[in-house]
Amino acid sequence: MFESLFKLDPGADEASLIATIEELERFKAAAAAMQAQAAAAFEAARNAREQEAGIPARRRGRGVAAEIALARHDSPARGNRHLGFAKALVHEMPHTLAALSSGALSEWRATLIVRESACLDLADRHLLDAELCAEPGRLIGLGDRRVAAEARAIAYRLDPHAVVDRAVRAERERTVTIRPAPDCMTYLTALLPLTQGVSAYAALKRAADTCGDGRGRGQVMADTLVERLTGRAATVATPVSVNLVLSDDTLLAGATAPATVPGYGPIPAAVARQLISTAAADPQSRATLRRLYRHPRSGALVAMESRSRLFPDGLAQFIALRDQTCRTPYCDAPIRHTDHAAPAARGGPTTAGNGNGRCEACNYAKEAPGWTVRTHTDDNGTHTAVLTTPTGGTHTSTAPPITAWQRCDTSTLEVDVGIALARHAA
């Protein structure tokens, strides 16, 4: 509906192009403000309707954040944050909302202010909101860090105890996560209490300062981190298993079709062969092979059947390999549950076709009233799930084709190889 509004004049000069860029930035902020108002109103409307229908308070509003996430083409985890942000802005921080509407704040900077004020009670939050945003001129020229720092400074002054309590609570959130990086690398991230994080980093830096063997500082720090965590030199494979999916051609005939590491994504064929040959040459490693069957045309992983009501291990593993991540659109979370699209209680079969890999949050959201999932597998073996929300929105997700399986042109079922590389501690 906006397409005609957003047509760039091909003859525009430099000054009007810059003016357009600035105007569009204000437009995006105003749109974010309206999106927040719509989200808060949507939640209120859903709550009122559920209250009228006699649904108890603790069960109201389930799935609201997930529906907002789908509408925003974002993950359910972010849907939660969007809803929390919207409610804080609309119900508690009118000046921040107004600054967003006028384009004095971007959506991200408004989010930072909401976040930094989250530990305050309502009265203090009102004070912070007014002090920082009532006069939009105050926000001119402030970058992300300055905005967050000013909000934090006001919060410290208004309620030092709340900020300290929040720091104690934040410590409980300490965790370690991993995500893919480009070029066959990964980011291993630790969220730590300040002093632990600083001292861990200082220990790695010290190792780099005292080492002069030609490696760069970053390289020494990374190698030292791996050595101290796994107890082995960084150049030696570590005693954990890595799953690889690749075609027999890639494994045996030097083909270039990439392999897939479930949970990471595609890796080049040569890197996969290198991993396998390193493991094979190492007496402490063990490579186990399992055959997987793909559809000859689409390369989709083909179905398996089971009569039991719980998904047996093999079938759950199959669905996890096929789906790779949670099947809710835009959710990239790891699979925790194998979910029946048509519920088992209503006769939904325990099959690969009726099975969906889901993360914990999505599995829970989908149980709320008004959510349904229908699945089908087409002639090419491609598995599709259609999610319908209580407001009638439909969202489609297709199981990803595994890259190793995309290059087949014969009419018979082809064999792919799943290899688990495991290295045992000495």
Ligand SMILES: [Zn+2]
């Ligand atoms: Zn999910």
